[in-house]
Amino acid sequence: MxxxxxxxxxxxxxxxxxxxxxxxxxxxxxxxxxxxxxxxxxxxxxxxxxxxxxxxxxxxxxxxxxxxxxxxxxxxxxxxxxxxxxxxxxxxxxxxxxxxxxxxxxxxxxxxxxxxxxxxxxxxxxxxxxxxxxxxxxxxxxxxxxxFDDLKILKEFSPRVSNNGNTLTGSVIYIDNYGNVITNIQKGLFEAYRKGRKFEINARNKRLTEIYDSYSDIINFNLDKSRRKGPGDLLALFNSSDYIELAIYKSNLQTVGGASTLLGLDYRDTIIINFE
Missing domain, CATH: 3.40.50.10790 (S-adenosyl-l-methionine hydroxide adenosyltransferase, N-terminal)
Incomplete structure (x- = not known):
């Protein structure tokens, strides 16, 4: 069944x-x-x-x-x-x-x-x-x-490409149980416009210049623990569904807060990526 x-x-x-x-x-x-x-x-x-x-x-x-x-x-x-x-x-x-x-x-x-x-x-x-x-x-x-031939199509949440392909403007489409912020910018679209260039992700007053493939990639294990990034630090990554996600490493939304509360981001808020 x-x-x-x-x-x-x-x-x-x-x-x-x-x-x-x-x-x-x-x-x-x-x-x-x-x-x-x-x-x-x-x-x-x-x-x-x-x-x-x-x-x-x-x-x-x-x-x-x-x-x-x-x-x-x-x-x-x-x-x-x-x-x-x-x-x-x-x-x-x-x-x-x-x-x-x-x-x-x-x-x-x-x-x-x-x-x-x-x-x-x-x-x-x-x-x-x-x-x-x-x-x-x-x-x-x-x-x-x-x-039925009138299936409603929604497209208003698609990322916008501007500035001759040098800027991607996305939106927050989901906030998960950890307070991680998921945008509507997928890896394929990002790479298509990046073309190997440097980039900067702008989220409120935060700037990020690197996107990881997993949360723990933020940690450089070659550095002494006192000099490493780790719990409480902001990162961007391609999540398991290949969307760009902003997260606070090992944070708790119910106590100290997550990326959504600490960055002041909510559903439909804007994320901008500029390519150099």
Whole structure:
């Protein structure tokens, strides 16, 4: 049976996640449910897309991903079921699917039209769960709705190139559990414009001229411990998803703070890279 994943902004205090899982198990006693995250910032499509984009591909082909962020349907954002890259995504047409699979064209997109469904305040339970269970049983998308050709495309978060290719302007798209700041500038884009040149990353009043491949690369073990960089120092690196990330080495967001609080950076704030 296909895996059903859950990604929502519901948190864990309320009954929502429990009700979703209980309903799935009531329909499919052998269901395989995986929580990706229930801590997405409320209605934050970009954050949701970042987490799903960097996790869905690790699941087997045929997995079904319920996206419970900004899920209430409207005339402009109907419910959709999308088959892309061997995976199913069930979401509102709010742009999240286009951000998750930006480089891949969907094979099938259907507007969900279930008979005898009351559209209330809990559409993830009322609609998405029914579609997910249908697909998990081996059902076809054609049964749950009609072909849809108006998939919403979001592109406003792409980095900007200016100054004849000498400047990249990116934005903060995610702040992780450690307070690390993830930008929307990926390694491929950075290297394409860098062309071997020196560079400077400008984040608030901080300047960085080196990007590491891992957090501990900031430490020069050839130096005496008293002269090394280490815990509490700022660094930039290409994270595991190949995005430029700013971090405070071995910092704790809950105590002394992380890169986001210590640099004063928040979602959508600007990061500028200048090439020499």
């Amino acid at each position: 296909a895996i059903i994943t859950l990604t929502t902004d519901f948190g864990l205090k309320d009954h929502f996640v429990g009700a979703i899982k209980g309903t799935i198990y009531s329909e499919l006693k052998d269901a395989k449910i995986v929580d990706i995250s229930h801590s997405i910032s409320p209605f934050n499509i970009q954050e949701c897309a970042y987490i799903l984009k960097n996790s869905y591909y690790a699941f087997p082909k045929g997995s079904i991903h319920i996206v419970g962020v900004d899920a209430e349907p409207t005339v402009e954002n109907p419910h959709i079921a999308v088959y892309v890259d061997g995976h199913y995504f069930i979401a509102a047409n709010n742009g999240v699917v286009s951000l998750i699979t930006a480089e891949i064209n969907p094979e099938k997109v259907f507007e969900i039209k279930l008979p005898d469904v009351l559209h209330g305040a809990f559409p993830v339970l009322d609609v998405f769960v029914k579609v997910a269970c249908h697909l998990a049983r081996g059902g076809k998308l054609e049964v749950v709705g009609k072909p």
